[in-house]
Amino acid sequence: MFTNPIPLAFGNFYHIFNRGNNRENVFIQQRNYTYFMELWWKHTFQIAETYAFYLLRNHFHAVVYIKNEEDLTGFRESTPDSRRSPRERHDRDASGENLSGLINHGNSWRVIIPQNSAM
DSSP states (O other): OOSSOOOOOTTOEEEEEEEBGGGOOSOOSHHHHHHHHHHHHHHHTTTEEEEEEEEOSSEEEEEEEEOOGGGGTTHHHHOGGGGSOHHHHHHTTOSSOOOTTTBOGGGOEEEEEOTTSOO
16 A cells, blocks of 8 residues: 555656545446546546546546646636635535545555556
């Protein structure tokens, strides 16, 4: 387990993965997968490109590219939620499908993928 995840940096590829608390299932019903992906796209499309993802019952994996800083110019100024924490933005989306209590937020793991490695 990673206790000090590396910070995400512009212009890098990452393997991001997380699991349910106590390895419990995060995706209990089929609609949970759909809801997760809706949230994923909503919160990542402006800052990252998703190359692959894999959703299992109790965890997920994603390969993402964090866009270059130049590509994000004006992003924070243009988003009304930019002053809110990710948790506050998520809580505003309360719709009964809240997965945040099931996912292990304290240990979201990420591994940088070296630029010269084959994908």
